[in-house]
Amino acid sequence: xxxxxxxxxxxxxxxxxxxxxxxxxxxxxxxxxxxxxxxxxxxxxxxxxxxxxxxxxxxxxxxxxxxxxxxxxxxxxxxxxxxxxxxxxxxxxxxxxxxxxxxxxxxxxxxxxxxxxxxxxxxxxxxxxxxxxxxxxxxxxxxxxxxxxxxxxxxxxxxxxxxxxxxxxxxxxxxxxxxxxxxxxxxxxxxxxxxxxxxxxxxxxxxxxxxxxxxxxxxxxxxxxxxxxxxxxxxxxxxxxxxxxxxxxxxxxxxxxxxxxxxxxxxxxxxxxxxxxxxxxxxxxx
Numbered sequence: 703x704x705x706x707x708x709x710x711x712x713x714x715x716x717x718x719x720x721x722x723x724x725x726x727x728x729x730x731x732x733x734x735x736x737x738x739x740x741x742x743x744x745x746x747x748x749x750x751x752x753x754x755x756x757x758x759x760x761x762x763x764x765x766x767x768x769x770x771x772x773x774x775x776x777x778x779x780x781x782x783x784x785x786x787x788x789x790x791x792x793x794x795x796x797x798x799x800x801x802x803x804x805x806x807x808x809x810x811x812x813x814x815x816x817x818x819x820x821x822x823x824x825x826x827x828x829x830x831x832x833x834x835x836x837x838x839x840x841x842x843x844x845x846x847x848x849x850x851x852x853x854x855x856x857x858x859x860x861x862x863x864x865x866x867x868x869x870x871x872x873x874x875x876x877x878x879x880x881x882x883x884x885x886x887x888x889x890x891x892x893x894x895x896x897x898x899x900x901x902x903x904x905x906x907x908x909x910x911x912x913x914x915x916x917x918x919x920x921x922x923x924x925x926x927x928x929x930x931x932x933x934x935x936x937x938x939x940x941x942x943x944x945x946x947x948x949x950x951x952x953x954x955x956x957x958x959x960x961x962x963x964x965x966x967x968x969x970x971x972x973x974x975x976x977x978x979x980x981x982x983x984x985x986x987x988x
Contacts, residue, residue, distance in 0.1 A: 704765055709734070714743075717763035724802050728755065728809075737822035739766040740892075741774025746812060754812035755797065761805015771805075779806045781892040787865060792858040794878075794889045813887045819875030819909075840879055840940070845953050847884055848940055849988060854886040856981045859933060863926050863977040868897030870924070872932055873909035874939060898925030911944055912936060915968050926976045933980055934965025934973075957987035 704715040709722050714736040725731060725745065732754075733746030743764050745757045760778040763771055785796040785808075798809040816836035824835040832838055840848070855877070862869055870893040878887045893907050904920040906913070914931035916922035937958070938944055943951025947966065952959045961983045967973045974980040 715765050716743075717765060720762040721804060722762075724807070725757070728757070736764060737766060738764060739768070741767040741769055741771065742778060756794065756810040756812050758808045758810070759802075759805055761802065775806050777892060778808060781894075782808060784867070784891055784894050788862055788867060788891060788894065790858050790861055790888075792854045792886065792888055793891065794887055813878045813880075813889060814883070815878040815880035815885065815887065817875060817889070818877045818879055819873065821875065836879065837874065839881065845941065849954065849958075850884070851879060851886040852937060852940060853985075853988065855888070855936060856933060856977075856984060858888055859929060860977050860981045862891075862894065863929065866896055867894050868899065868924055868926065869894050869929050869932060871907040872936075873912045874936075875909070898923055900924070911939055914966075914970070916970065926978075927970045927973055929977050930965050930973045930975075930980045931967075931970070933977060934962045937962040938966065955987060958984065961987065 704717055705719050706713055707716050707720065707722070709725065710731045712731055712734045714734045716736070725747065729747045729749040731745050732748050735744040738744070741764065742758050742760050743762050744759065747755045747757055749755065758778065760774040761771060767774065779799075782796065782799045785793070789795070794813055795811040796808065797811055800807055818837050818840055820829065820836055824832055824837070829835050829837050859869055859872075869891070876888055876890045878889045879885070901916060901920055901922045901924050904918065906917045906924075908917060912932050912935045914928050916924060916928055938947050941952060941954050942959075942962070947963065949956070949959055961980070965973055965980055974983065
């Protein structure tokens with residue numbers, strides 16, 4: 703059972719009615735991203751001066767979210783400290799955040815580009831095979847442009863580590879790529895947290911294509927070595943065969959393949975000791 707919400711010129715489904723009148727004062731709603739399972743719904747808003755904003759909101763009962771709405775509100779509110787602490791040229795820029803009558807809103811500068819995990823518009827296998835899919839188009843880019851894109855991702859996560867944080871739930875859905883300017887931005891770090899910490903969940907948040915063994919193991923340590931695995935897995939998703947890490951699927955140099963392979967060692971003691979060490983090894987052959 704759903705209801706149709708009409709917001710300015712846009713309409714979208716929710717499980718129950720919700721008051722979005724607070725958005726009217728912000729400007730023209732030109733985009734709605736309601737097909738999310740995170741408990742959030744997002745909007746593109748154009749202000750009178752032409753400035754575009756990305757507004758992420760928790761508090762509405764979205765169709766695909768299976769959890770507790772108040773937990774989603776609390777998660778978004780807590781994430782604001784993370785965005786403020788990890789400000790970086792490659793991270794979406796937080797402008798403002800505030801409570802509404804029924805939830806919490808985070809306001810960011812709009813990022814031009816396309817998300818590399820367009821789950822709702824290009825569900826697998828279309829994500830990998832449809833020429834219109836952003837991920838497919840990204841994989842057709844010359845290797846040097848994808849290497850430059852990865853460098854942005856790695857530089858950011860080296861800074862994350864330096865500030866005492868651990869990346870959680872990083873995957874290609876966290877990546878925005880602008881095909882016109884060849885720029886890469888990270889758009890979602892809601893679950894990043896201070897570390898190291900202990901895995902109390904068992905299977906943690908994230909995509910299995912990017913996750914280390916310890917992110918499935920209750921009681922395991924989650925730290926920079928975990929993120930080394932995540933970064934190596936990212937290389938295989940963007941330059942290789944994803945979970946098939948055979949060299950025959952690899953498109954970059956043999957040296958970078960060996961760096962990436964060491965990063966995704968199941969035995970964490972065999973990986974690089976930190977994201978910084980991994981990034982230095984990567985840059986040596988980049």
